[in-house]
Amino acid sequence: MxxxxxxxxxxxxxxxxxxxxxxxxxxxxxxxxxxxxxEIYMLGAYMGIISxxxxxxxxxxxxxxGATFLIMMIVAVLxxxxxxxxxxxxxxxxLRSASRLSPLISALGVSIFLQNFVMLAQGPRDKGFPHLFxxxxxxxxGGRISAIQIFIMATSVIMMVGLQLxxxxxxxxxxxxxxxxxxQMASLVGIDVDRVISVTFLIGSAxxxxxxxxxxxxxxxxNFFIGYIAGIKAFTAAVLGGIGNxxxxxxxxxxxxxxxxxxxxxxxxxxxxxxxxxxxVMVLIFRPSGLxxxxxxxxx
Amino acid sequence: xxxxRRSIAIIQRPFPRIILTSLWFGLLSLPxxxxxxxxxxxxxxxxxxxxxxxxxxxxxxxxSQRGGPGAERFQRLMGAIGGAGRDLVGQMNRRVLYxxxxxxxxxxxxxxxxxxxxxxxxxxxxxxxxxxLNIVVGLAGLLDLGYVAFYAVGAYTYGLLSTRVGLSFWEVxxxxxxxxAIFGVLLGIPVLRLRGDYxxxxxxGFGEMIxxxxxxxxxxxxxxxxxxxxxxxxxxxxxxxxxIQYYYLILAIVLLTIFxxxxxxxxxxxxxxxxxxDDEVAAEAMGINLMRTKLLAFGLGATWAGFxxxxxxxxxxxxxxxxxxxxxxxxxxxxxxxxxxxxxxxxILGACMLVILPEMMRQFALYRMLFFGGAMVVMMVLRxxxxxxxxxxxxxxxxxxxxxxxxxxVTSLQTG
Numbered sequence: 001m002x003x004x005x006x007x008x009x010x011x012x013x014x015x016x017x018x019x020x021x022x023x024x025x026x027x028x029x030x031x032x033x034x035x036x037x038x039e040i041y042m043l044g045a046y047m048g049i050i051s052x053x054x055x056x057x058x059x060x061x062x063x064x065x066g067a068t069f070l071i072m073m074i075v076a077v078l079x080x081x082x083x084x085x086x087x088x089x090x091x092x093x094x095l096r097s098a099s100r101l102s103p104l105i106s107a108l109g110v111s112i113f114l115q116n117f118v119m120l121a122q123g124p125r126d127k128g129f130p131h132l133f134x135x136x137x138x139x140x141x142g143g144r145i146s147a148i149q150i151f152i153m154a155t156s157v158i159m160m161v162g163l164q165l166x167x168x169x170x171x172x173x174x175x176x177x178x179x180x181x182x183x184q185m186a187s188l189v190g191i192d193v194d195r196v197i198s199v200t201f202l203i204g205s206a207x208x209x210x211x212x213x214x215x216x217x218x219x220x221x222x223n224f225f226i227g228y229i230a231g232i233k234a235f236t237a238a239v240l241g242g243i244g245n246x247x248x249x250x251x252x253x254x255x256x257x258x259x260x261x262x263x264x265x266x267x268x269x270x271x272x273x274x275x276x277x278x279x280x281v282m283v284l285i286f287r288p289s290g291l292x293x294x295x296x297x298x299x300x
Numbered sequence: 301x302x303x304x305r306r307s308i309a310i311i312q313r314p315f316p317r318i319i320l321t322s323l324w325f326g327l328l329s330l331p332x333x334x335x336x337x338x339x340x341x342x343x344x345x346x347x348x349x350x351x352x353x354x355x356x357x358x359x360x361x362x363x364s365q366r367g368g369p370g371a372e373r374f375q376r377l378m379g380a381i382g383g384a385g386r387d388l389v390g391q392m393n394r395r396v397l398y399x400x401x402x403x404x405x406x407x408x409x410x411x412x413x414x415x416x417x418x419x420x421x422x423x424x425x426x427x428x429x430x431x432x433l434n435i436v437v438g439l440a441g442l443l444d445l446g447y448v449a450f451y452a453v454g455a456y457t458y459g460l461l462s463t464r465v466g467l468s469f470w471e472v473x474x475x476x477x478x479x480x481a482i483f484g485v486l487l488g489i490p491v492l493r494l495r496g497d498y499x500x501x502x503x504x505g506f507g508e509m510i511x512x513x514x515x516x517x518x519x520x521x522x523x524x525x526x527x528x529x530x531x532x533x534x535x536x537x538x539x540x541x542x543x544i545q546y547y548y549l550i551l552a553i554v555l556l557t558i559f560x561x562x563x564x565x566x567x568x569x570x571x572x573x574x575x576x577x578d579d580e581v582a583a584e585a586m587g588i589n590l591m592r593t594k595l596l597a598f599g600l601g602a603t604w605a606g607f608x609x610x611x612x613x614x615x616x617x618x619x620x621x622x623x624x625x626x627x628x629x630x631x632x633x634x635x636x637x638x639x640x641x642x643x644x645x646x647x648i649l650g651a652c653m654l655v656i657l658p659e660m661m662r663q664f665a666l667y668r669m670l671f672f673g674g675a676m677v678v679m680m681v682l683r684x685x686x687x688x689x690x691x692x693x694x695x696x697x698x699x700x701x702x703x704x705x706x707x708x709x710v711t712s713l714q715t716g
Contacts, residue, residue: 033497043332050331057336075331082328094681102680104443104500105637109676112630116670121332121345228626232508235501274512277505284502285490 004143005265006258011149011218013257014156018211019234020241020249021163022204028180028244029200030096035107036087038231039114040080040205044212045129045222046118047076052130069132076209083114084205085198093194111227119224126223129216152214159207160250167246172199180244229273233260236280242293251291318357326350402555409547417543419659421615424550425608426651430635431561431644432604437633438642438690439570440597441577443500445629446487446507450480450602452514452624454609459527459619460520469533469614473607480606481599488598492591507629514621526620533614546615553611557604562644564600573597574642627669634672638679640686649688 019041026034051072055061061068091110095103137146167173178186179196187193215230216222237256241248256276263275283290329349335342409417429451436444454476461467461475491502514521521527533540533549540546564570572593575583584590613619631654639650658668679686 031497033501047331054336079328079331086324086328091677091681095684098680098684099441100497101437101441101443101641102684104497105633106677106680108445108630108633109673109680112669112673113677114673116667116673117329118332120666120670121329232501232505236505239498274509277509280505281490281502284498288498 001265002142003140005261007143007145007149008265009258009261010254011152011257012261013237013254014153015211015215015218015253016230016234016237016256017250017253018156018159018207019230020237020253021160021246022208023235023238024241024243024246024249025176025200025204027238028246029176029197030092032092032103032107033235034092034204035104035231036091036110036114037204037208038227038229038234039111039118040084040087040227041208041212041215041230041234042118042222042224042227043083043114044076044080044209045216045226046122046127046212046224047079047209048072048213048216049127049129049222051075056130064132073210073213076213077206080205080209080212081202084201084208088198088201093197111231115224115227122224124224126221129220129222131220132217148218152218155210155214159210163203163207163246166203172196176200233276236276236283239280239290240283242290245290245293248290248292255291314361318354318361321357322350322354325353405551406548409544414543417547419656421543421547421550423652423655424547424554425612426632426635426655427554427648428550428557428604428608428611429632430639430647430651431557432601432608433632434601434636434642434644434647435561435564435573435604436597436601437636438640438647439565439573439577440594440601441573442594442597443497444503444598444601445500445626445633446503446505446510447601447605447632448624448626448628449487449507449510450483450605451609451612451628452510452621453480453483453602454606455613455619455623456514456521456527456609457606458610458613459530462531462613463527463529466531469531469610470535473610476610477603477606480602480609484598484602485595488595492594504626504629507624507626511621511624511626514624521621524621526618526622527613528618530613530617530619532617540614550611550615553607557607558644558648561604565642565644569593569596630669631672634676636686637676638686640688640690643686643688643690646686646688646690650686 019037022037022040023034026032026037052068055068055071061071087110091106092103095106133146133148133151137144137149167176175186175191175196176199178189178191179193183193186196211230212222215226233256234253237252238249239252240256241250241252256279259279260272260275264272326346326349330343330346333342333345333349409420412420429447432450433444433447436442436447457476457479458469458472461472462469467475487503487506491499515524517523540549572583572588575586575588576590576593580590583593612623635650635654636647637650638653639648640646654672658665664671
């Protein structure tokens, strides 16, 4: 029981971590809580289903082949990346010098718009995700880990390692770190700040898209509303780890997943969604800078 | 000129730019809107999106061609309309205007049918809610996304005390307001030290927590079934039962709200809120106790939601957690944002519009939230001060730019 809850928690946690990365990167660079980030994740899940039905209806690939799965991922990543960049251009860039409240409200507007757009275009009912993983998984004393769980954790780890490499050993990564520290200085040394911000949205959205496709396969059902709760949880994860801090978001995501898994298993599954909020409030009271973050409470 | 440079130059010219933009949005909506089984794969829908975007960008271009960038031109146009309105109001003598508005609010419903009076009562509830939220968002600049929780607190206070203890409407009305205020302060305490954007998400979480608790705490709230048989308000042996009677009751509450919020706005506290909204550090340096001022905003803002909640429970005689979702919070916020943050007439206009327009366009009910979301973005980008700007905001966010007076002063210090 305990081991099983830990495995379920870690699976969920690695997904939260992937989404939390998008929040934390955007916050690190333009200090905006991108409320619409959860919706990008939801769009990723939808793109998974849409590309799957496109491929199988036109008999382009066989439903169970690896190619189908790879194409689903790529389409979702490309589409969500494009959406993320467009969203920044339309709703956030014109407001960069506005008061703090304006971009927040704009972000909320984007979130509601996307949610309802998907509801209107794809229908309000749950959509079934294809079962692509037929693997048995591994049984061991105390529990079992299914193939899809292994896959989700492995993919998440690969994405996170890739992101760390990108941020720490490429030119664009260096530019991102510089922009996060000081936008004005960064532009003075020749960094195209607008481009860096676009790239940040692109990467964050791509990670959310991957998370969306994987969660769709894990639960088997998606609807237009999944981005809302997932968004809040991922945000909690980002705050827990210290917002603006990339390793923090990963740690926060995993921890949140574990706490939720254990909480649902041992306390009550009805209040599952309340745990995230409770953690959020506790972190904000006792350690607002998060586990790995710098002190932000008094920043001017 | 090298080819790549030339192609960029072409993209930056208005018409190719518009065509590319509209194609891009069509492309983005294509996968979500197409249907493999429909004739032509349902391609007409993304094309419609493209056309819509093209028309919108063309309109913006036409407006902006007449001088300055589009946003600024739009600002000036709206400012001119607002200015003309203000002049008219100034000439007519404010008092006369208020009396006329009040008289029409009292008399007009006498000639309307039950359905229309019910809508006006809805307007009243939302005006109260929006004015309350306006204290928190518009005056104090704290984004509260869980405002509906206080509404729920008010409604459940009356629902429970009426069905279990047997207290009357008038006994619970102040109690509901007080309890909502206490909840507001309780929520405010842990997040006071934090910056505004954290507040937004914590209040959102708080709203959800209240709703989930109401939904699951069966022994007290009866969960999703809700509370039935809440007593109607009584006064001197007279029971409120027809729509028009409820309308006058909410009208009285609205008038009280308008009076108090207007007085608060002009008071020392109101000025402290605006100062804090514009620059916390400067406000603190001027001797404003941020802790106290924020808690006051939360408490006083929540009070009105409490009152509205008690009224709502008394009118419907049935409440369930379904009435207190996140979307309710969003709609109330939308009223404040569209009408004009910090402006009492603006917020009233916003509430009227967002209740009456959806009623008039019932056939587009599905598109309502889509429109609200889009409108929030458009308003923030083109006219952040709302339809009717508050007088202080008008100065701070006027056509000169979006910077507040404080930051403008800083800029001038830096440059000169």
